[in-house]
Amino acid sequence: MNILVINAGSSSLKYQLMDPDTGVVTAKGLCERIGLDGKLTHKALSKGTKVEKDIPMPTHKEAIEAVMNILVDGEYGVIGSVDEIDAVGHRVLHGGDKFVESCIVTEDCKQAIRECIPLGPLHNPANLMGIEACEKAMPGKPQVAVFDTAFHMTMPPKAYRYAIPTKYYTDDHLRRYGFHGTSHRFVSKRCIELMGGVENAHRVIVCHLGNGSSLSAVKDGKCQDTSMGLSPLAGVPMGTRSGDIDACVVQFIMNKYGMSADECLTMLNKKSGVLALSDGVSSDFRDLDAAAAQGNEAAQLALDKFAYEVRKYIGAYAAALGGVDCIVFTAGVGENSGSMRASICDGLEYLGVKLDAEKNKLRGEEVVISTSDSKVKVWVIPTNEELMIAQDTAELTK
Numbered sequence: 001m002n003i004l005v006i007n008a009g010s011s012s013l014k015y016q017l018m019d020p021d022t023g024v025v026t027a028k029g030l031c032e033r034i035g036l037d038g039k040l041t042h043k044a045l046s047k048g049t050k051v052e053k054d055i056p057m058p059t060h061k062e063a064i065e066a067v068m069n070i071l072v073d074g075e076y077g078v079i080g081s082v083d084e085i086d087a088v089g090h091r092v093l094h095g096g097d098k099f100v101e102s103c104i105v106t107e108d109c110k111q112a113i114r115e116c117i118p119l120g121p122l123h124n125p126a127n128l129m130g131i132e133a134c135e136k137a138m139p140g141k142p143q144v145a146v147f148d149t150a151f152h153m154t155m156p157p158k159a160y161r162y163a164i165p166t167k168y169y170t171d172d173h174l175r176r177y178g179f180h181g182t183s184h185r186f187v188s189k190r191c192i193e194l195m196g197g198v199e200n201a202h203r204v205i206v207c208h209l210g211n212g213s214s215l216s217a218v219k220d221g222k223c224q225d226t227s228m229g230l231s232p233l234a235g236v237p238m239g240t241r242s243g244d245i246d247a248c249v250v251q252f253i254m255n256k257y258g259m260s261a262d263e264c265l266t267m268l269n270k271k272s273g274v275l276a277l278s279d280g281v282s283s284d285f286r287d288l289d290a291a292a293a294q295g296n297e298a299a300q301l302a303l304d305k306f307a308y309e310v311r312k313y314i315g316a317y318a319a320a321l322g323g324v325d326c327i328v329f330t331a332g333v334g335e336n337s338g339s340m341r342a343s344i345c346d347g348l349e350y351l352g353v354k355l356d357a358e359k360n361k362l363r364g365e366e367v368v369i370s371t372s373d374s375k376v377k378v379w380v381i382p383t384n385e386e387l388m389i390a391q392d393t394a395e396l397t398k
């Protein structure tokens, strides 16, 4: 089976063609500069070839057409015709409180995604453009929308309500939604499988630590709480996002520096986080590690603060879940940085967490990194959001 997985941004579009049963990716690539000029980078993994092409992409439609053409190309293609694509799965950022799971794209589904635009103003319009471009380029091809928020919809009101007047919830739908849901679902499900069933993994804390980071508390496979909120700005500090912050800081900065709310939010989203704490060294954790090793104190502070805030969330979620059976690390930092995993777990011994220093050196594979007598099993499980999207798409369009 061939599922085309699409992640459309405002000026870019990532794609992967994969078999949902085996997870084998035959081709993947990226369209960039949509609306400006247009560039396609394509890798035919089954052939071991790579190509870059300048192709005019005034809209997402031309980008999708370029993807279709390269997938069937004599030299760089991996399929004989577009008919060999069984269905298309789309990553959609915000499903609001309308979507508790993935769904087949219909007019009603598109309308609901449109109604969520005020909640995801940057991503949802782009996600819709991706869906509509596929409709035009491949009329009649089944399509599925997979929402970043859906996995978190099992949170109870005490976790998702903000303690502000009710009308903002009832009239405006302001509440905690959470993101990276496809990753949290994939990784928690995989952890439960690897542990031999939910009876051995009742209470799982997933730490998705990448450029964007979020944690979730999962009980019996269902999300109970998560660190991001109405938007991905909340929770732990990230590459360039501040994470949780006292709202009065925003008011102070706006008043003193004459900044608008949008300008202030851009600063909190794009110029904050470990980039800011390291005094501009980098938003990339590898650069921070290198700078800290050279004695850069600001870079060290950024790393320490990140580990401290993640550790605090783990403590909070252990309390919320009434204990913890498994902690799972995933995404760029979580999968690769043994030193960050060690700093985060340093001080969690009271919870029953004991890391195995040797196993913790392993990277990018499914592995237990706690000692055999550690009460809490600590896992590294590489995430695969595209595979989850492909599996949902295959399941719904069977």
Ligand code: ADP
Binding pocket: 209, 210, 211, 212, 213, 239, 283, 284, 285, 286, 287, 289, 331, 332, 333, 336, 337
């Ligand atoms: P995104 O949120 O963009 O999907 P990723 O999950 O790809 O992000 O994570 C990117 C982050 O992972 C970067 O900050 C990068 O520095 C970090 N990372 C990747 N490999 C390592 C490593 N070996 N050590 C430390 N950090 C790493």
